[in-house]
Amino acid sequence: MGVFLDSIPTSGIIRVRDLMYSVDKPFRLDQGDVSFDAPDSLKAALKAAVDANQTHYLQTAGLPRLQQLLTEKLRAKNRIPVASPDEVMMTNGGVHALYLACQALVEPGDEVLVPDPIWPQMFSALVAAHAVPVRVPLRESRGWRFDFDELASRVSARTRGLYINSPHNPTGGMLTRADLERVAEIATAHKLWVIADEAYEDVVFDGHAHLSLASLPGMHERTVSVFTFSKTYAITGLRLGYVVANNPTIQDRVRKLLGLTTNNVSSVVQFGGIGALEGSQEVVAQFCAELQSRRDLFCAGAAEASQGALFAPPPPGAFYAFLRIADDWQPPATSTSLSRSWAMVEHLIARGRIGCVPGVDFGPAGENHVRFCFARSRGELDGALESMRAVFRIHNAP
Numbered sequence: 001m002g003v004f005l006d007s008i009p010t011s012g013i014i015r016v017r018d019l020m021y022s023v024d025k026p027f028r029l030d031q032g033d034v035s036f037d038a039p040d041s042l043k044a045a046l047k048a049a050v051d052a053n054q055t056h057y058l059q060t061a062g063l064p065r066l067q068q069l070l071t072e073k074l075r076a077k078n079r080i081p082v083a084s085p086d087e088v089m090m091t092n093g094g095v096h097a098l099y100l101a102c103q104a105l106v107e108p109g110d111e112v113l114v115p116d117p118i119w120p121q122m123f124s125a126l127v128a129a130h131a132v133p134v135r136v137p138l139r140e141s142r143g144w145r146f147d148f149d150e151l152a153s154r155v156s157a158r159t160r161g162l163y164i165n166s167p168h169n170p171t172g173g174m175l176t177r178a179d180l181e182r183v184a185e186i187a188t189a190h191k192l193w194v195i196a197d198e199a200y201e202d203v204v205f206d207g208h209a210h211l212s213l214a215s216l217p218g219m220h221e222r223t224v225s226v227f228t229f230s231k232t233y234a235i236t237g238l239r240l241g242y243v244v245a246n247n248p249t250i251q252d253r254v255r256k257l258l259g260l261t262t263n264n265v266s267s268v269v270q271f272g273g274i275g276a277l278e279g280s281q282e283v284v285a286q287f288c289a290e291l292q293s294r295r296d297l298f299c300a301g302a303a304e305a306s307q308g309a310l311f312a313p314p315p316p317g318a319f320y321a322f323l324r325i326a327d328d329w330q331p332p333a334t335s336t337s338l339s340r341s342w343a344m345v346e347h348l349i350a351r352g353r354i355g356c357v358p359g360v361d362f363g364p365a366g367e368n369h370v371r372f373c374f375a376r377s378r379g380e381l382d383g384a385l386e387s388m389r390a391v392f393r394i395h396n397a398p
Contacts, residue, residue, distance in 0.1 A: 008127050011120035012361030016345065020355045027376075027384035030355030032169065034319070034375040036234040036290075038276075039283045045275025049268040058264040061255055062090030062242070066270050069277040070242060078201070079215035080225065080244065087246055089254050090265045090273075093239035094199045094228030098122055100243055100261070101195050101224045102129040104253035110160035112195075113151065117322075117362030117369075119169045122197065131160070137365045140324075143316070144173030148182040155186065161193035162186070164213065167200040170362050170371040171322040172315020174204070177211055184216045194223045200318040202232045202284050205292045208316045220246050231319075232284055233276045238269045291319050291375060298374040298381050299323075305388040310344075310370065319375040322359065325368045344370050351394070352387040 016030045049055075061067065067085035074080045074088070082088065091097040098121070106112060108130035114123065116135035126133045136151050138144045151162075164183060166175040175183070187194050196213045204210050214223040228241035245251050258264070295314050299321050303311040310323040331343035341358035348354040348370075359369030374381060 004130075005128070008124050009120075011124070012342075013120060013357050016349070016355060016357055019349065023349065023353050023355075025353060027352075027354045027380055027387060029372040029374070029376055029380070029384055030357050032231075032320070032373055032375075033236050034231065034234045034287075034291075035377040035380070036287055036375075038233055038235050038238075038272075039279055041279025042233055042235065042272045042276040045278075046268055046272040048275075049271035054267050054271055056267065058267050058270065060258050060264055061086070062088065062265065063267075063270045063274065066090065066274050066277075069274060073277065074244060078198075078212040078225075080212050081215075081220050082244065083246070086251065087244055089243045089245070089251070089258065090270060091241040091243055091258070092262050092265050094197070094226060094230060094241040095121055095125075096239070096261070097226040097228065097241040097243045098195070098197060099125045099128070100254050100257045101226055102126050102131065103257055104245075104250050105129075105193050105195065105224060106131040106160050109158065111156060111158045112160060113154055113162035115146070115163070115165065115168070116364060117170055117359065117366035118163075119165065119197075120361055122163065122165070123363075126163075132158070134159070135363055135365075138168070138171065138173060140171075144168060144171035144322075145175060145179055146182075148179070148186070151182075152186050155190050155192070159190065159192060161195065163195045163197065165197040165199070167203060167210065167315075167317025169200065169318055170320050170357070170359070170366065170369075172318040172320050174208055174210070174317045180211055180213050180216060183213060184219050187222055188218060192222070194219070196223050196225045198225060199228045200231055201227065203288060203291060203319055204317045205288070205295060205314070206316060210317070214244070224250060229273055229276060232287075234287065235272070235276075238266075238272065240265065240269050240273050294374045294376075294378065294381060295319070295321070297378070298372065298385070301381070301385040302372070302388065305385045305392065307392045309392060312369075319373060321372045321374055322366075322369050323372065325370065340368055341366070341370055348388070348391060352384075352391040354384050354387055354391075 214220040225244040230236045309329040335343040337343040357371040359366030
């Protein structure tokens with residue numbers, strides 16, 4: 001495994017993140033992190049757990065009370081027919097949950113259909129499981145959704161499963177009910193597993209509604225659903241996620257992996273999760289309303305500030321603006337990058353202190369795009385847009 005890990009590329013997100021720490025007064029629109037504070041109910045539960053010395057080992061799969069609350073949430077909100085709290089297993093954030101799902105589901109050489117663009121860590125998690133990710137383009141003309149005839153055509157005798165992420169990182173696209181029904185049809189016809197990444201389930205705009213694939217008839221049995229508290233409750237640093245699996249063999253594998261990788265998720269963080277679920281959920285709606293305002297501010301502002309060099313319609317979900325680079329934009333003469341998206345990112349960092357991620361890092365279909373996170377504070381977004389105006393004013397000067 002040691003030598004094999006050398007073949008797994010480092011994500012450009014991490015490369016940019018590390019670079020931004022050397023930038024003076026940066027605008028951190030590169031990381032998928034939010035500027036909101038965690039709910040008071042969560043913080044109070046964390047503090048109470050520490051004060052009560054709840055700092056010892058727990059059950060490997062999670063606190064029973066937390067598993068029960070999530071079972072109720074999954075049934076009522078996601079409409080997933082969870083039969084028992086045993087189906088819910090706590091993880092050290094969504095990244096850990098996806099890693100466990102990949103390790104539990106695939107064998108060396110298995111093919112897994114994945115969207116292109118795709119979040120790089122997920123692609124690498126499949127490679128780390130010795131799977132073969134097969135990229136299927138998301139079509140920008142369809143709102144970054146699959147052409148489902150194309151998706152079905154990519155199934156081979158070696159295909160073991162497929163991965164979906166809706167709302168989607170990096171594009172913000174969302175699969176419709178009809179789309180998910182096609183996914184279910186393809187998975188059922190070819191007896192495929194589906195990993196459903198629902199990290200952004202609550203980050204939806206303009207009246208759109210998130211739908212869990214496992215809520216469709218017959219799909220809970222062949223879907224491993226992955227969720228996280230990070231985005232919904234603004235606790236990216238606390239690391240709390242969960243895997244939902246109906247199949248006893250998959251459950252057993254995930255529990256074994258939990259024992260090998262973390263033993264149990266942080267005790268006080270799990271008590272914080274209980275506080276979040278038992279507290280008012282009004283804060284989630286408030287987060288989303290503010291995020292929609294920031295989305296509108298940034299998407300319109302970036303098109304104006306870049307003098308049309310960066311543009312895209314506002315996404316229906318997640319909190320990223322995946323902006324297209326105009327065909328007539330020319331990289332600076334000093335640029336040595338062979339990728340237009342990397343050239344744009346390097347230009348914005350060097351000249352404007354604006355952190356962002358090249359679209360090509362998410363796959364070939366992402367080239368000629370740049371991802372910005374608009375979940376930052378209004379002050380940071382305004383500062384980034386003002387800096388962007390200066391960058392393009394100078395770049396486009398005669």
